[in-house]
Amino acid sequence: MAESIRAQLESDGVALLVGTAIDFAGGIHCKGVPIRRLPAFQETGMGASPSWNVFCADNGIAFTRSIGAVGDLRLRLDTARVRKVDDGLAWGPASFHEQDGALSPLCPRGRLTAVVDSLTEHGLSPLMGTELEFVLTTRDGGRLPKPGWTAYGMGAVSDRRGFLVDLTATLEATGLGPEQIHAEYGEDQFEVSLAPAQPVEMADACVLTRILIGIVAARHGMAVSFSPLPWAGGAGNGAHLHLSLSRNNAPLFSGGRGPHGITVEGGSAIGGILAGLDGFLGIYAGSVISAARLQPGQWSGAAACWGLENREAALRFVAATTGNPHGANVELKVVDPSANIYLAAAALLGSALNGIEEELSLPVEVPGNPAEAADWPAAAVNADQATVLGRLERSELAASILGPEIVEGVVAVRRHEAGKFAGKAPAEIAQALRFAWSA
Numbered sequence: 001m002a003e004s005i006r007a008q009l010e011s012d013g014v015a016l017l018v019g020t021a022i023d024f025a026g027g028i029h030c031k032g033v034p035i036r037r038l039p040a041f042q043e044t045g046m047g048a049s050p051s052w053n054v055f056c057a058d059n060g061i062a063f064t065r066s067i068g069a070v071g072d073l074r075l076r077l078d079t080a081r082v083r084k085v086d087d088g089l090a091w092g093p094a095s096f097h098e099q100d101g102a103l104s105p106l107c108p109r110g111r112l113t114a115v116v117d118s119l120t121e122h123g124l125s126p127l128m129g130t131e132l133e134f135v136l137t138t139r140d141g142g143r144l145p146k147p148g149w150t151a152y153g154m155g156a157v158s159d160r161r162g163f164l165v166d167l168t169a170t171l172e173a174t175g176l177g178p179e180q181i182h183a184e185y186g187e188d189q190f191e192v193s194l195a196p197a198q199p200v201e202m203a204d205a206c207v208l209t210r211i212l213i214g215i216v217a218a219r220h221g222m223a224v225s226f227s228p229l230p231w232a233g234g235a236g237n238g239a240h241l242h243l244s245l246s247r248n249n250a251p252l253f254s255g256g257r258g259p260h261g262i263t264v265e266g267g268s269a270i271g272g273i274l275a276g277l278d279g280f281l282g283i284y285a286g287s288v289i290s291a292a293r294l295q296p297g298q299w300s301g302a303a304a305c306w307g308l309e310n311r312e313a314a315l316r317f318v319a320a321t322t323g324n325p326h327g328a329n330v331e332l333k334v335v336d337p338s339a340n341i342y343l344a345a346a347a348l349l350g351s352a353l354n355g356i357e358e359e360l361s362l363p364v365e366v367p368g369n370p371a372e373a374a375d376w377p378a379a380a381v382n383a384d385q386a387t388v389l390g391r392l393e394r395s396e397l398a399a400s401i402l403g404p405e406i407v408e409g410v411v412a413v414r415r416h417e418a419g420k421f422a423g424k425a426p427a428e429i430a431q432a433l434r435f436a437w438s439a
């Protein structure tokens, strides 16, 4: 298969093939080969130091007990996912393997694959979708000049139609099939949402979409920030994850006897996701700038609860209706683009499965704004980075779902960031990290 894909890409004019891997801080890295080396990229892989996993948002390296300057991993291309992305350039996702060929315990993509396999063993089929929010800037990272901004506005689309039309055509041509493209609430903020897919496919598509958004923005003389908070005081960028689950083709979030048709197992999945929230927040939104986004009133889900169409709840429930052809699903809103999407998806799926295995019950629904409820602020998500990292470090669930090496590595990179930016004002941090998650 590799040979025929190589031949096809070569005849399509591809010269350079890149394979990407995401570090624990959410940065996108790649190795490139001339297209004739595609089979070698798949079979033997290309060398990458284990430290690739612990590169930090500021380009520091956070070594751990299991990740030092010595050793080597092989980045192996998943040829089935390779696509031509631009004149002469092709892309594919890659996974970290040991030199003897075994999958590395440090590989986020490998972890997600393993978690999906364990859901399959339990007879569960997951589908996931994601939303990519981003802010356009000038090439040198400044604000774009404009007379004004209307949230979700037509004016923003008219202003940036060259970029948006090119982006839509590019995403369609690459087979990514965006569901929606629109101006968001914050100034110069836009969103692309992707259709539900198998979890690993969803994460791969998210990486490629980020790359393409960057490429197309550059074609139109702009840059793109995927920072959780590109400008202090402005709107944050989310990276919400949608999840639906089914067993023998029967959905878990509809057709049941619980509220909004939630089944008993669906309720347990929701219970598991919320029970895992404290331990996994360091995976979902653990960067040094993440807490600044996770505030009430920002629709970032800063309350540890669930509710039907509740945009202030960490978990928004979306019911099966005529207006929602994809069927019932839950949307985890706390996730931001500094998260490693493979790890965030693995954490979400793993905690849902844990809830089902433990037969947790569906927590009480919060129907209104949680910040106006009687138990506020007890229900507020505590996003303080030191607290979040301590909880991740101590979480037995995180160690069992992600493996101790990954948990140790994530905590190390985030603590490095914390040390680097200690005592700095949000505006300074926002500026320093504005393009840390761009590709």
Ligand code: GLU
Pocket: 133, 235, 236, 237, 238, 239, 293, 298, 299, 300, 301, 311, 333
């Ligand atoms: N920008 C918000 C966030 O940071 C989300 C807005 C929305 O609901 O789409 O998550």
Ligand code: MG
Pocket: 131, 133, 184, 191
């Ligand atoms: Mg949005």
